[in-house]
Amino acid sequence: MNVDLARWQFGITTVYHFLLVPLTIGLSPLVAVMQTRWLKSGDQRWLRLSEFFGKILLINFALGVATGIVQEFQFGMNWSQYSLFVGDIFGAPLAFEALLAFFLESVFLGVWIFGRGRVSPKAHTASIWLAALGTNISALFILAANSFMQHPVGAVFNPETGRAELDGMGGFLKVIFSPTTLYAFAHTITASLLVAGSLIAGISLWWLVRRMNAGDTAEATNYWKPAAHFGLVTMLVSSLLVIGTGHFMGQHVGEIQPTKMSAAMGIYEGGEAHPLGLALTSTELGPDSVITLPIPGLESFAATNHFSGPDSYIPGTKDLQEQFAKQFGAEVNGMPVNYIPNVFVSFYSFRIMMGLGFASFILSIVGLAAIKGDKLPTSKGLAKLFIWTIPFPYIASIFGWILTEMGRQPWVVYPIVAEMGVKDSNQMVKLLTENAVSPTVLSAEIVISMLAFTLLYAALGIVWFLLVKRYAKEGINTNADYEVKPVDLKAEPNATLSFNY
Amino acid sequence: MELTFLQILWFILIAVLWIGYLTLEGFGFGVGMLIPIVSKNDRERRLALGTIGPHWDGNEVFLLTAGGATFAAFPAWYATMFSGMYTALVLILLLLIIRICALEWRGKINTAKWRNTWDTLHTTVAWLATLVWGVAFGNLVQGMAIEVGHYENGVFKAADPNAVDAALKAGDNHFLTGGFFSLFTPFTVFSGLVFLAIFATHGALYMAIKTRGEFSVRNMELAKKLTLVTVAGAAIWGLWANFAYSANALSIIPLLVAALAFIAAAFFAQQNKDVAAFFASFTAIAFAVVFVFLTFGANALKSYVNEKYNLTLVQASATSPTQTIMTIAAVIFVPIVLGYTFWAYKSFAARMAVENVPEKPAGLGPQVRAFETAK
Numbered sequence: 001m002n003v004d005l006a007r008w009q010f011g012i013t014t015v016y017h018f019l020l021v022p023l024t025i026g027l028s029p030l031v032a033v034m035q036t037r038w039l040k041s042g043d044q045r046w047l048r049l050s051e052f053f054g055k056i057l058l059i060n061f062a063l064g065v066a067t068g069i070v071q072e073f074q075f076g077m078n079w080s081q082y083s084l085f086v087g088d089i090f091g092a093p094l095a096f097e098a099l100l101a102f103f104l105e106s107v108f109l110g111v112w113i114f115g116r117g118r119v120s121p122k123a124h125t126a127s128i129w130l131a132a133l134g135t136n137i138s139a140l141f142i143l144a145a146n147s148f149m150q151h152p153v154g155a156v157f158n159p160e161t162g163r164a165e166l167d168g169m170g171g172f173l174k175v176i177f178s179p180t181t182l183y184a185f186a187h188t189i190t191a192s193l194l195v196a197g198s199l200i201a202g203i204s205l206w207w208l209v210r211r212m213n214a215g216d217t218a219e220a221t222n223y224w225k226p227a228a229h230f231g232l233v234t235m236l237v238s239s240l241l242v243i244g245t246g247h248f249m250g251q252h253v254g255e256i257q258p259t260k261m262s263a264a265m266g267i268y269e270g271g272e273a274h275p276l277g278l279a280l281t282s283t284e285l286g287p288d289s290v291i292t293l294p295i296p297g298l299e300s301f302a303a304t305n306h307f308s309g310p311d312s313y314i315p316g317t318k319d320l321q322e323q324f325a326k327q328f329g330a331e332v333n334g335m336p337v338n339y340i341p342n343v344f345v346s347f348y349s350f351r352i353m354m355g356l357g358f359a360s361f362i363l364s365i366v367g368l369a370a371i372k373g374d375k376l377p378t379s380k381g382l383a384k385l386f387i388w389t390i391p392f393p394y395i396a397s398i399f400g401w402i403l404t405e406m407g408r409q410p411w412v413v414y415p416i417v418a419e420m421g422v423k424d425s426n427q428m429v430k431l432l433t434e435n436a437v438s439p440t441v442l443s444a445e446i447v448i449s450m451l452a453f454t455l456l457y458a459a460l461g462i463v464w465f466l467l468v469k470r471y472a473k474e475g476i477n478t479n480a481d482y483e484v485k486p487v488d489l490k491a492e493p494n495a496t497l498s499f500n501y
Numbered sequence: 502m503e504l505t506f507l508q509i510l511w512f513i514l515i516a517v518l519w520i521g522y523l524t525l526e527g528f529g530f531g532v533g534m535l536i537p538i539v540s541k542n543d544r545e546r547r548l549a550l551g552t553i554g555p556h557w558d559g560n561e562v563f564l565l566t567a568g569g570a571t572f573a574a575f576p577a578w579y580a581t582m583f584s585g586m587y588t589a590l591v592l593i594l595l596l597l598i599i600r601i602c603a604l605e606w607r608g609k610i611n612t613a614k615w616r617n618t619w620d621t622l623h624t625t626v627a628w629l630a631t632l633v634w635g636v637a638f639g640n641l642v643q644g645m646a647i648e649v650g651h652y653e654n655g656v657f658k659a660a661d662p663n664a665v666d667a668a669l670k671a672g673d674n675h676f677l678t679g680g681f682f683s684l685f686t687p688f689t690v691f692s693g694l695v696f697l698a699i700f701a702t703h704g705a706l707y708m709a710i711k712t713r714g715e716f717s718v719r720n721m722e723l724a725k726k727l728t729l730v731t732v733a734g735a736a737i738w739g740l741w742a743n744f745a746y747s748a749n750a751l752s753i754i755p756l757l758v759a760a761l762a763f764i765a766a767a768f769f770a771q772q773n774k775d776v777a778a779f780f781a782s783f784t785a786i787a788f789a790v791v792f793v794f795l796t797f798g799a800n801a802l803k804s805y806v807n808e809k810y811n812l813t814l815v816q817a818s819a820t821s822p823t824q825t826i827m828t829i830a831a832v833i834f835v836p837i838v839l840g841y842t843f844w845a846y847k848s849f850a851a852r853m854a855v856e857n858v859p860e861k862p863a864g865l866g867p868q869v870r871a872f873e874t875a876k
Contacts, residue, residue, distance in 0.1 A: 058605065059606065061605070062601055062602055065558065066597070067598065069594060070594050073568060075572070076568075076582065076584055077583045077584055080580035081674075083580035087579065088819040088820050088823050091569060091819065095570045095572065095827060095830075098569045098570075099566055099838065100834055103562045103566075103841075106561070107562075109558065110555035110558055114849065161670075162672055165823075166820055169826055171822065438584035439651075439655070440585055442680070445587050445588050445681070452591065453595070456595060456599070463602070477870070496857040496858065499608065499863060500547055501546075501607055
């Protein structure tokens, strides 16, 4: 009971938090780029664009930070047995994240918001770069911690304490720079740039069309076309990188977590040259439960880089269940254990993620074609298309995480497959989710807190959306006679803050 | 087993992070609590918010770092405390979430209703969060219903207090078995009230040193009264805590330093020396944290059920490689973090008067900017 509630709570708070994180990770460096363009050229257009998108960044940042605190504390609150089991390894990346990333992010974001005129333009521009660096370092440490749950390298099981321990000081570097971490980092950062690029492209194209139809060719040409171009190029490059990193990450996941990959692929019986599965005919996998595309080997290629032959072999969930049951026991606490994650969720989240990733790539090409050369589009359909597709990479990211996290079930710490059979399985670093939950916490406490979080998140989510929408609709006041001049603090010791509530 | 150097070091560093959080966010909460009391109009409220605006987010990171450091250096401390204080922590988290949104979003829409809503939330949350932090620290001093044992089908089976080591080896753990309501006793509730007095004083002094003119004077006048409440409350609390609950003879030393610093803050405040009074208050809070940590150290969590159930730092500790790695990071990065934090404070050091706050509040109006639509 508790374990289901605690899982729902973790799922809800994490997915919600991750609605906000990718935009912050992606948009902060892009805003920094815009401001740097102004700093280098003195071109006020880029300053105003950086301010426009900077405001959206800040609205988003607030809720991201607020919901992030919950993430750090809930390991101890809901998952105390997990925290005890892996604390020796898992806590350090969290502490590093706070010390190396959060301080950087928070202190310099404060300087950036309030400090224009209080610090030099160079220091002000450096502030947004440092804040962006902070968000990206933070991503590295969090993904390292998460990757440890997926593939617990750098740790050994200590039978005396019954806990996982860091495998010497080198173990820490193994955790931070494991291939699992690096794949996840590359995939997440590029996905975040795609999220931010889509937002910039969407809003800018919408404005471009709107200003053209209002007869304001000047604003459309001077502001929204370069902004749209910037967003679309970011989309194009990042979508290609997302697809590329995703391809290699998928193969890596297939090696380290065969149950996740076989469930996502919808493969019941192992074999070579698998065709691509399109849909499931039932929620459980069976011999004929997948409708496939009649091109042989496409799915095998995605998973193994081989269309056919022995190298294209993908194991099926049927074989893996038998293998895991043999290794780790068919029953735990008298209940049969299903070592295969939820097939329905895994299968479709994988396809939604990939489909939307490709959609972003196609959209970026459509958008770039629409503004190629001297073209200034006036099609309202185009504007709507780009507004409505802003959520695509968001949804893709969310389903990516659902696949990542639900796909590792029933494990909270997935055993290292390469060591299976070699080691005594009792001596491996591994933990079933049901053994990770806090025993002291009452179900009622989780239910009440889950209700409270859900209601508060919903209310704040609505405010967040309306604020972003309101700021996006306000646009840039291009008529304002506004130039940034540094303030001489010695001459004017009482200079006002650049933001005054 | 003996305490190692690294375990002592990390216990101290965690205390230092809490000192950072409570001395810095302490005035942040104080400002939040006092805004409706010390400001006569919205422009003054905006002046007050501007004093913490550039800094509160960085200050809050001390809390996150303290949480992360506890997780990494003493996993059992983190796991036992956070799961045991579950509902109290949920409350804190909800309050902190609202506080962040209130601070960040307040200036986004320019209507009185919007601002007043967020200001009310901000102030309410500042009072409540301070109270809950006070209760939480009161519990650390007093000790909690910590027991060693394990759960069988949801029922707790306590281990024999005299065989704790063997029980831990056999897979038992420390648990806070008292539940949410066990966290409230006369002492812990009084701790909450004392926290309110201390943070309110600290906030008033902070606003006094960050502003000029009438607003600064008004804060100083309030601080003069508040420091007296704080000295009285902190004195009773300190004596109660030390003689009823402290497990450590050394705890009297930081208690005396904190007491002197609280008295100094009151003394300087009466003389209108705002900067001196603020730094005395800062020092007092810092040593009060040292005192709190010494009342339960070298335990991580003290049990009032049976002292054999205490969670000691040795039992709670991570392995030495983990603590070594963390130490290397701390040696390199703590000075850097402190350096740029100090720079940020210095960049905003100039005192502001209400005239420095533009008459028009920040944020977009309720209506979308009117645009000419030619076609």
